Each structure stands twice: as structure tokens, then as C-alpha cells.
Amino acid sequence: MEKRIKGLFANIVRFTPSGVGLGIMAHSIAEQEWVQAILLSIVTAGSTIWVSFSGKFIEEAGKEAEARGGGLAKWMFAMGDLAIISLGAEAAKLWRQLASEFEDKYYERLIYLCRNYETQGLDKEQVLELQRVFVPLKVSQRSLIQISPDLLQKLPGKISTQQEIGQLLVEMGKKDSTFKRIAILGVPGAGKTTLLRYLTLVYSNRQQRKALHRDAPKFVPVLIYLRDVKDDILDNSKLKLLDLIDKWVRHLQIIKPLQPPPDWFAHRLENNQCLILLDGLDEIADEQERQLVSEWVDIQMYEYSQIPFILTSRPLGYKNAKLQQPVTVLEVQPFTLTQVKQFIHNWYVETEIRTQGNKDDLGVREEALKESNDLFERIRENPPLTAMAVNPLLLTMIATVHRRGSALPGKRIELYKEICQVLLEKRQRAKRLHSTLTASQKQTVLQKLALELMQRKRRDFELAQIDSLIQQKLRLVAVDTFSSQDFLMEIREVSGLLIAKEEGIYEFAHLSFQEYLASVEIRKLNLQQVLIQVLQDADQLSWWAETIRLYAAQGDTSDIIQAAMQASTVDALALAFDCLEEGESVDPIVRQELEDLLEQGLKDR
DSSP: OHHHHHHHHHHHHHHHHHHHHHHHHHHHHHTTOHHHHHHHHHHHHHHHHHHHHHHHHHHHHHHHHHHHTOSHHHHHHHHHHHHHHHHHHHHHHHHHHHHHHHHHHHHHHHHHHHSBOOOTTTTTTOOOBHHHHOOOOEEEEOOGGGOOOOSOOOOOOOOTTOEEHHHHHHHHTSTTOTTSEEEEEOOTTSSHHHHHHHHHHHHHTTOHHHHTOTTOOOOEEEEEEHHHHHHHHHHOTTOOHHHHHHHHHHTSOSSSOOOOOTTHHHHHHHTTOEEEEEEOGGGOOSHHHHHHHHHHHHHHHHHTTTSOEEEEEOHHHHHTTOOOSOOEEEEEOOOOHHHHHHHHHHHHHHHHHHHTTSOOSHHHHHHHHHHHHHHHHHHHTOHHHHHHHTSHHHHHHHHHHHHTTOOOOSSHHHHHHHHHHIIIIIHHHHTTOOOSSOHHHHHHHHHHHHHHHHHHTOSEEEHHHHHHHHHHHHHHHOSSOOOHHHHHHHIIIIIOSEEEEETTEEEESSHHHHHHHHHHHHHHHTOHHHHHHHHTOHHHHHHHHHHHHHHHTTSBOHHHHHHHHHHOOHHHHHHHHHHHHHOSBOOHHHHHHHHHHHHHHHHHO
């Protein structure tokens, strides 16, 4: 009897691995999980080999039982112990295979999200590859008070501390490095978001050593837009980074949502293998909410002290909500002329390739070289254009205007005006699409919407929230009935000035467009008092600063400068000098007062 039980138990041990493997493999095939099915077929094949060689295993179990004192019970316990060890190894191997499969799917999804160069609606019909257009940005270590919030910057000088992000990542990968936590600050359109998207793309393609630095460490990228998760953080200040990542990754994909294996991210966080990329602190418009989110980030940095964090923001948005953990503050440097030339060349090559039906031959590249050289020479010979071209967003706008054969504007405000004409009218005319509304009628509605969003301190909106506002404005400009839903659809699908952040939720393609259109509406309706009140409120100034600059560029800016001088804060005075530089005109007495104030300030230092 004892001998028969031993034989039955031995057969169970011998044939269970292959039976289980076949069962799971059949389930995987039924669910069309092809990678998993292939992997399990390999495991099952190995299990079949196990059947052939398991006699030795059973013999070993017998010897172990003898060592324990003999008998059926001790033999079965010895058999069980060894079987658990063997099956445990198989389970660990299978878990590693499933984890690897998730990593591939996760990286694939990140590639889908980050592979395109976001042109903020400027060239909607041409989808360019980010890796083929991107020009590496330079950053320099600066104190917060040294970082200018002004979009128009001078060509960078020779700063010995300038570095590319690849060099910083090498430092971030070292244990106890002072570069574990980085805040990258930059003016509107400086390329902060594009930089984080590029890092995510490179790591998802596993090309960090080829594209960033030969010694770049291996990281698992986690790219989170802070304005998208702020409600989760505000609802639960004790929310753990791991829980936020888990929720975030499960919402990355609607079709076949990603399901990370248990503890997949926990394991990588514990082993300092993640690169946490937090974009757009400044895009949380409410000052108090921004400070709360900043405090939450501080806590996560403390909890995961050896994990690298990179946070991006505009300078003024960061100043009143800065991180309290030890953070290296870096400033995105404007493009050099060499970088301007490289970007224009990359942009034109990719654009021509897409225009010619993805043909990449000598003819296409000759045409791209001719056009890019022409644009670069125009920029180099025109100082106002040069001042704009060192900003990646404005440079993309300039290239778009140039490619469409329009005259290149000499001022930033004229560039925004031209781009709106391109997006709202010229593109539609080129595609021979009929519209009930003219370009000026569309812009009138968008100006009202932009100002409303600025006053609500919001970027995104749902149709229900602004339906009556748009409908009211449409009745004033449109002869025929035109619904707000139709309007949003046309602006999104044809012009690209509005985008769908997700289904039913819209926003301007770039915050700069919202700020520009709001400034035009304020100038048109003579609502200067709105901006003067903002200058007296330090908490609101960071949200409105760019709108104030753009407003100043459209006419007399004397009242704004006087209000800024009366506010007497450092940020307000800095803004006054920006308005003096960009303003169309200013009263000579006001100009002299501001210059005297600057001179007195220099004497007092």
C-alpha cells in the first residue's frame, strides 16, 4: 500500500508542471495574449523535459526521507519540500516573464503618447516625430532670483555651468547625489514639457545611452502632468506616490487598460529605479492649490530620498510655491544660433518628408535645405526675429509662417496675430473648407473664452461650463444658428487652436495662445483695470504676468507701468521694465520715473 501511494504521489509531482503550463497557455491563447502564450509554451516544453528527468528528483526525495528517519509520511514531506522549491523557482521565472511583458506594454504606451512633436496646433496636418526634430536643451544652475520670467531673452553667453540633461541624469543616477531633485524653470515656450516628453520617449525606447549620454543610467520613466492629478492630491494630502502612479498607469490606456503585476512599481520605487517627471507646477492656477501640491511633492521626495525627481515650472509660478526639500534649481537656456539653425533644419526636413508622402530622398532634403537656409539667414539678419527665435515655441511659429509664404513679423505680438490668422483662416482656405464664420468672428469668440478662463484661473473646460458664454457671443457675430458644440468642433478639428485634453474636456493648444487672446480682449474692451488690480495682488501676478506683457505690446502702457511702480514689489517692478521694453508706447514722464527708480535701486545696493 505504501509503495502504491508513493508511486501515485511521484506521478503527480512529475506531470503537474506540464499540465499547469498547458492549461495557462490555452487560456492565454483564448485571450489572445500571444506574448504570454509563447513564453508559456517555452515553460511547458521545459516542464516536459522535467518529466523525463524527474526520476532523479524522486530518488533525491527518498534519500531525504531516509535522512529524516524513513516512513511514508516523512517521504511525502520530503517530496513536498523539494517540489515547493522547484515550483517556486518556476513561479519566480514565470513572474519575471509576466513582469517583462508588462514593461514592454507600458513602454509601448508611453511611446504612443510621446512620439509626436507637439506643435500646439500650428501645423495640424503634419505630424512630426519628436526624436527627429528635437534639439537638446541646455540648462544652467541659477538662484531663483536670477531667473528671468520674460519670454524674450538674449542669446546666451558662455556660461561654464551650462549642461545638457544627459549629463545631469548621469549625476542623478549616483547614490547620494546632490542632483537627485531638480526643478527646471523656463519661460513660456522654452521647451520644458517637450524635454520631459523626450526623456520619456528615449527611456521607453531604451535608447538613453545612445540619445542622452553614454553613461546614462537605466530608469523607468513616470511622466505625470501635475494639473491632471491635482484633484487627487487635494482630495487626499496623504496620498502615496505609489498609489498615484498605480491609478495613473491604469488610466493611460482605454483599450486594454494596463494591469501592472502586483508590486511591480513598488519594487522599482524601493530599488530607486524610477525617474519621476512632474510637469507644469505653474499650470495649477490657484495659488493655494499650487502650494498644497508643492507640499505633497516635498513629502514624496522625502519618502523616496534616493529616487530622482524632475519638476518643471515657469519661474513666477514656482517662486511662491517652491519646494522645501533640497532642490537644484536649473534654468532652461534660450537657443544659441547654432541650435536655432539645427532646429530649423530638422523641422524643415521632417515637414518636407511628411508633405511628400513620407519620401526621404535627395530631392526632398535639397528642398528642405534650401528653405531652412533661407529662414535662418532672415532670422540672423533681423535682430527682433533673432530675439524671438531663441524660444522654441516662437521659433516653431516663425517656421510655420515662413513655410506658408507669409511675411515674417518683427514683433512678438505681430507673430501671435499672424499665427492666429494662419490657424483660423489661411489653413482653412488652403484646404478649401467652407465655414459659417469668418476668421475675425472666430477670434472674437475665442477672445471672450480666453479671458473667461484667465479670470477663472483655468486652462481646461467642459462644454457645459462655457456653453452659455459661447452661445451668447455666437449670436452676436453669426448670422445663422451655430451651436457652441459645432464651434468647438471646428476650432479643434480645423484650426487646432483648441485641443481635446480628453473626451469632452478642451483647452487651448498652448497656454500662450490663451494669454494672447485674453490680452487682445482686454485691450479691445478697455478692461485695463482688471490688470491693474492684479498688480496689487502678488498671489495672482504669476498667473497674469504674460497676459500683461502681451497687453502692453499692443498700445500705450503708461498706466500699467505706474500701477506696477505703486505695487512696489520686486516682481511687479520687474514686470514694469518688461512692459517698458515691449510696450508700443509710454508717456515720457512715466518712463523717466521708472528709470529713476532703477537708478536709485542700483545706488542703494
